[in-house]
Amino acid sequence: MRPDPNDHSRQRFQVALKLWGWPIALGLLSASGLVSALVSDGWGDAWAWFALGLPVLVMTRHALRR
Numbered sequence: 001m002r003p004d005p006n007d008h009s010r011q012r013f014q015v016a017l018k019l020w021g022w023p024i025a026l027g028l029l030s031a032s033g034l035v036s037a038l039v040s041d042g043w044g045d046a047w048a049w050f051a052l053g054l055p056v057l058v059m060t061r062h063a064l065r066r
Helices: 005-039 043-065
Strands: none
Touching: 005 043
C-alpha cells in the first residue's frame, strides 16, 4: 500500500497552522480594529478599542509571564 501524498501536505499545513494561527488571528483582529477606527462611529469605536486592545493585552501577558 502506497502512502497518501496528501498526508504530508496536510501535516505541513497543520504544523504551519499551529505555529502561525494565533499571530494571523491577532493580525486580522488588529487590521479590523484599524479599519473600524477610521471609517465608523459609535459601535465601531467600541470595536476598535477592543480589537486594538486585545493584542496588546495578549502581548503584555506573555511578556510578563517570562
